[in-house]
Every structure is written in C-alpha cells, then in structure tokens.
Amino acid sequence: MLLSILIPTYNRxxxxxKNLYMIEKYINENDLIDDIKIIISNxxxxxxxxxxxxxxxxxxxxxxxxxxxxxxxxLEGNALFVLEKADTEYVMYLSDDDFLDxxxxxxxxxxxxxxxxxxxxxxSIQPVRPNGEYMNPxxxxxxxxxxxxxxxxxxxxxxxxGHQLTGVTFKRDGTYASYRKNNVSNIYPFIYxxxxxxxxxxxxxxxDYPVEVTVAIQEDKDWGYEEDGxxxxxxxxxxxxxNITSLQRSKLELKMxxxxxxxxxxxxxKGINHYxxxxxxxxxxxxxxxxxxxxxxxxxxxxxxxxxxxxxxxLILGNKYEKTKNKFKSFIK
Numbered sequence: 537m538l539l540s541i542l543i544p545t546y547n548r549x550x551x552x553x554k555n556l557y558m559i560e561k562y563i564n565e566n567d568l569i570d571d572i573k574i575i576i577s578n579x580x581x582x583x584x585x586x587x588x589x590x591x592x593x594x595x596x597x598x599x600x601x602x603x604x605x606x607x608x609x610x611l612e613g614n615a616l617f618v619l620e621k622a623d624t625e626y627v628m629y630l631s632d633d634d635f636l637d638x639x640x641x642x643x644x645x646x647x648x649x650x651x652x653x654x655x656x657x658x659x660s661i662q663p664v665r666p667n668g669e670y671m672n673p674x675x676x677x678x679x680x681x682x683x684x685x686x687x688x689x690x691x692x693x694x695x696x697x698g699h700q701l702t703g704v705t706f707k708r709d710g711t712y713a714s715y716r717k718n719n720v721s722n723i724y725p726f727i728y729x730x731x732x733x734x735x736x737x738x739x740x741x742x743x744d745y746p747v748e749v750t751v752a753i754q755e756d757k758d759w760g761y762e763e764d765g766x767x768x769x770x771x772x773x774x775x776x777x778x779n780i781t782s783l784q785r786s787k788l789e790l791k792m793x794x795x796x797x798x799x800x801x802x803x804x805x806k807g808i809n810h811y812x813x814x815x816x817x818x819x820x821x822x823x824x825x826x827x828x829x830x831x832x833x834x835x836x837x838x839x840x841x842x843x844x845x846x847x848x849x850x851l852i853l854g855n856k857y858e859k860t861k862n863k864f865k866s867f868i869k
Contacts, residue, residue: 537571537572537573537624538571538572538624538625538626538645538648538649539572539573539624539626539627539628539644539645539705540572540573540574540575540623540626540627540628540708541559541573541574541575541627541628541630542575542615542622542628542629542630543555543556543574543575543576543577543618543632544579544611544614544615544617544618544629544632545577545579545581545585545589545614545632546578546579546580546585547581547582547583547585548583548585548632548633549581549583549584549585549588551632551750552585552588552632552633553588553592555630555632555634555635556574556576556588556589557592558635559572559574559598559630559636559641560592560596560598562636562638562641562642563598564597564598566638566641568641568645569597569598569599572598572599572641572645573599573600573601573624574598574599574600574601575600575603575618575621576589576601576602576603576618577602577603577605577617577621578602578603578605579605579608579609579610579613579614580604580606580607580608580609589602589604590602601621603621605617610723611723612721612722612723612725615629615701615725615726616715616725619708619711619712619729620712622708624708625648625707625708625709626648626706626707626708627705627706627708628644628657628703628704628705629701629702629703629705629726630701630703631701631749633750634702634703634747634748634749634750635747635748636702636703636747636748637745637746637747637748639744639745640659640703640742640745640746640747643744644657644705644742647740647742648705651738653737653738654737654738654739654740655686655707655736655737655738655739656704656705656706656707656730656733656734656737656738656740657704657706657739657740658694658697658703658704658705658730658739658740658741658742659676659702659703659704659742659743659745659746659747660674660675660677660742660744660745660746660747661674661675661676661677661746661747662674662677662746662747662748662749663675663749663751664748664749664751665750665751666751666752674746675697676743676746677743677746679741679743680743681740681741681742681743682740682743683739683741684734684738684739684740684741685738686734686735686737686738686739687734687735688735688780688784690734690738690739691734691735691780692784692787692791694730694734694741695727695773695774695788695792696727696788696791696792696795696796697730698724698728698729698730698731699727700726700749701726702747704726704730706730706732706733707737710736711729711732711733714732714778715728715729718776718777718778719776720772720773722769722770722773723766723769724769724770724773725773727770728773728777731773731774731777731788732777732778735777763803763810763813763814763817764799764800764814764817764818764821765796765798765800765802766799767792767793767799767800767817767818767821767824768818768821768823768824770792771789771792771821771823771824771825774788774789774823774825775823775825782825782826782827783827785827786825786826786828786831789824789828790828790832790835793818793828793835793836797839800814800815800818800836801839815832815836818832819832819833
C-alpha cells in the first residue's frame, strides 16, 4: 500500500467516529482501497472510544489496524507508536477531531503515485470551532500550491508547519529511526519529521484543499504553555537535527519565533512582567542556540505595541523614565 493514515486518539469518541466513516467513504468512492490503510491507537481512553473503534473495525471493508493501550503513552508516545506500526511508503497524521478534505487525499495519492521524489506534503489550515463555525484567518489558504526542492531552504520555509499535525504526510522509511537515534523527545515530533524529510527530498505545499482543524474554546484552553509557549519543546527538534550548521539551526529557531509570535506575545495580556519572564525562559532555555539568544530580543520587541513598549521602558528605567522621556523630547526639538 502507498499510504497509512495514522490516528493517535484519546477521549474523543464522537469526532473520531465521524472521522473514521468519512475516511472510509473517501477511500471507497475514489477507488483507493488498495492505496490507503488506517492505523488507530486508542491511548487508554476513558470514554467509549474503544467501542467506536471496534464497531468500525468489525464492519469496514478497508484495511484498518487497531491498537488499544493499557496505559496512557502521552501525546508523543502514542504518535510514535502508530508511526512504528506503519509499513507503507508514506504516512499521514490525522488528529481525531480534525477533518481532511476529500480532494486533499485524492490529489495527494495521485501525486505520490506519479512522483516518488516527494518526501513531504503539507496542507493549508482552516480553523473551526467545536460547533462547526469557520474561523478566520486560516493558515496558508491564500497561498498557491508550490513545490520546494530538497535542502535547507525547504526546511526553513516549511518545518515549522509541522506543529499542526493533521494532513502532514512524509516518507516513512528512516524517519522513526532518525528520531530515536538522535534521542529527540518532545510533544512536537511532527516538526522533526517534517524538517528531516524536507532536507532529504521535495516538499509539496498543497494549499488548494484546507484541512479543518478544530480549535479549542479559548476559555478552556491552557494558554500558560509552561511560560515559554512550549518553545523549548519545539527547539529540541532543531537541536537534534542532523546535517545542519549552527547558523542554520538558529535560522530555523528564529523563523519559528517569527511565524508563531503568539507563543510569547500572549503573555503581554498578563502584564509586562509575565512577558519578560517568557522572554527570559526562551533566552536561557536549554534548547535555545547562542545565535538565537543574540537575535531574539530584537524580534520580541519588534512586536511590542507602543503602550507595551512604554510599560517596558518604565519597568526598566523606573524613576528615570520621565527624565529620559523629557530629555528625548528636548533633543528632538
């Protein structure tokens, strides 16, 4: 078979059920039964996920492998488990509560059948609320589909997109072994998978058929992100990546920080002290490279609003702020 759709799942029985039968429909109606299989790993769910999987498995005519964990492996562990179980040339990750466009699957299979030089395929993203309402803006929906040649430029442009796992497709062979060999361990292994495959083959950024990504209700979402936006987790992927220079590693880190400013800018809503603490954790994190430490402060302050910048200066200068401001005004005059 050409492609395995990997679904690590936990306690989302209702969207999982919708997903499984939707994929089954796509495969049957487009004559892809000899091309695509599904691998599902139930990460010790406490709802009726097991019953949903068993019912689907017992009635479907498409190829499906099911696994039920006795203990919760964590997000990374379950994602690695389904990857290790795959035996097809390509694999695609699918979150249990995100949904693929039928045309995305059909066009992807057609492309991978005809051109084995592609090592990675990445989708555009349409954010969706749990009630089905579309949110804007999406990610890359305004971009034209594009092919990137293998190498660092490809990796720099696309590796950060791996933070959103749904629809991410790549060549299986060597990927899991590289991750394990380099002792990578974080909750964003998909960034490593994308980076690794961008370096060794072409990438197709297929933007014509956005995948629907369910966005948690903000009041229920943990915006704490361990006080650094989980950036140390992301940077672990770049720190362990083979065949890149120190400068290239720093470029990858700064690209991610520039494209995902929300990971540290969100702390401004809690006050400048929280923002500075987040910046400190990024600056002095174990996985932050030296060159990024030098360049990041300029990037962080670039996005400060005028009011936030004033608060920052007042915090730093204290009683000297007003005197400095007045001297600056006199200098301008």
